[in-house]
Amino acid sequence: MAPVRSVPRIFRLGSWVEARRIAAILRQETIGGTLLLAAALLGMIWANTPWSAGYQALRDFRVGPSALHLDLSLATWAADGLLAIFFFVAGLELKREFVAGDLRDPRRAVVPVAAALGGVAVPAILYLLVAGGSGDGAARGWAVPTATDIAFALAVLAVVGRHLPAALRTFMLTLAVVDDLIAIMIIAVFYTSELAVLPLLGAAVPLAVFALLVQRGNRSWWLLLPLAAATWFLIHESGVHATVAGVLLAFMVPVRPRGRGAGAAGRVTGAHAAAVSGLAEHFEHRFRPISAGVAVPVFAFLSAGVTVGGLSGLTGSLAEPVALGIVVGLVAGKAIGITVATWLVARFTRTSLEEGLGWADTVALGTLGGIGFTVSLLIGDLAFGAGSARAEQATVGVLAGSVGAALAATVLLRLRDRAHRRLQEAQEADEDHDGIPDAYQ
Template sequence: MASPRRLSLLGPGSRAETRRIADILRKETIGGALLLTAAVAALVWANSPWSEAYAGLRSVTVGPAGWHLDLSLAKWASDGLLAIFFFVAGLELKREFVAGDLRDPRRAVVPVAAAVGGVIVPALLYLLVNSLMDGAMRGWATPTATDIAFALAVLAVVGRRLPAALRTFLLTLAVVDDLLAIVIIAVFYTSHLSVLPLLAALVPLGVFTVLVQRRVRSWWLLLPLAGVTWGLVHASGVHATVAGVLLGFAVPVLRSEKAGGPEAGPGLAEHFEHRFRPISAGVAVPLFAFLSAGVPLGGLDGVTNLLADPVSLGVVVGLVVGKPLGIMAATWLTARFTRADIDEGLAWVDIGGLAILSGIGFTVSLLIGELAFGPGTARDTQVKLAVLTGSLVAALLATVVLRLRDRAYRRLADDDGTAGPGDAEHVSGGRGAGR
């Protein structure tokens, strides 16, 4: 009788899932480049002689005051534009757990455990630093989020020949990471709660759900319902990005039986994701970065203040040390207690490089920092600088490790005669490089 096949950590996914994820990776990589450009532009402007113009742009107020929507452009970016980002995240989350590889608990256990570890350990380190230095505990969740667009952009530049399983793992980990960030924002950063608007939001959300479950795609029906849902959630005191997630969760993943069932082609969730991901990655997130990342660096004094401030130090330590430590520990423990083997062709140093890369926290980290300390406050400015510093250090460290691993895989591919740009899939099934 044949022995049961052992669980393989970071094994290759199904062909259809691999192709779909490769598509997402290409779009996220472009989004990462736009995000980086927007962030650099904001930093340059905020530290130029025209910095007051940048501050003035962020504070421009637009919207109807009677509906409590007379918000600054910076607030519209964090509450409105990021709702599009979280709508796409909601679609992706549901897609992964309903029809993706995460529907298989054996495949899901590793990235889920890694994401949980990558949230718990940075939070604990932040709390430890702030308890020792008498800092502000409220910002504990700031270093817990991974910015998938930035991380994938770095991976695309420095790791063209790394196994495809690593890219898939990073994307899947980030999907679960987004889910945890959504829960944290909804539970811990809702300062006041108005029950009536929240209950009222269930009406347009319910109508939206019924329509999409009937596979209605008419934008003139769905967009107004989505907008009203967002507005009511915003009025309730729950962060408005949660509305985007709820709307994403409402969209069906599989095709209806009348259309031929799951095998008949992409469902409505994939259709919406295809339409909205370019808007999210190409417009919403870069604009948020442009209106959020512009902080005065302060020269040498800024670095000194960063190291002396417990909140800033906690954020940097959480991103640079906590993220990789949590992800590696959770992955190792999963392998230890499930008796799983690392996939052939991979080494633990590969996972280590990826774990360091996960310390790039930007979009959601900046958002949580604003929610914790208030947009535009002195503490918020320090937190933004800490997020940028921690992310930069994590990116540089990960670049060193992954660049060395990329060279090892390139040499292996040359020996096997399978070398070629982006052909890491051929390498992942070969000999264990660098073991």
């Protein structure tokens, strides 16, 4: 008799180790999302008070060695320097997911990757339909609504979706991280105006030494930090946006410790290798609080301060094609792109949703993906030039679109949270004395 093959599932339950790790990340990102929102509000309020000149003076204050072409404004330091830390953490998370996490199985990885691609393509198309024909370089902003903000989105998910299945939380985190990787590729390819080849080639030297040291398990900050700084500086000098250095450095860091192969990993909690920690986990533990608690909030504070001129000015800014295209891309494009891409995966791979889940869950998460704050603000400045009229319109669009997506997602997630509450209570009641729910065993 032939063995019965299990039906492939979308959003199926992962391992208990992975669920605990995702829960820990959610707790940290919830705090980071709160700080992000507070910092953005503070910057926007200050920029619209009689003391707005002080805010602009702070943003434009220049610091750094001019001999190295690093006499940059604080706003530029935040965008080029602090966000490199953010992308370093995102790169570490992405590598951990695909090397040692539940998504090392291609059948599990295809769903969030496809959803991320759909969540990039559809918002870009909608933006171009709305704003692409308005002229004056408006089409350059096509990538602004393609990003999902990890901290902001996960903060909303943690607050209003406490009873949602862990698989949905893992999906949202992975989608946001893949989304950020796509965004950094877009920045490197489409928003690099001038490329200096020699500094770019030169960056390979400190990057290679950094890779050699971390592959050997070296954690000495006095060795690794100067090499990371040199890599960042040379990429900055090449004309490629310096945040790319954060992702490249993260990809060099090993996920598993030396001397432990797949066999050792397979003995940890079933066949799950995420319990085997490497240097990536060490760096992520050290740098995630800096990223969520300092780097991203400071960038938001220095980027969100756009003068809107009261309610009438805000309404006028939102009527501009650039702002309107971004709002449509974030609120509608993300939800459509993520949901349709997930449905296509289910349709053409003959998979189905995990028992107890519905397509309404996917729509809710897709809407949540429309919170495109941090990276969207960065791309807006790169597309139109920081401080330009178009850049300010893009900032207004990002703020309005992100708030709109957050409010819509809150309503949808609250409805789905109630639907999953009874199932969650049943799983908790089924917990054994070992502290691990039976569903994970």
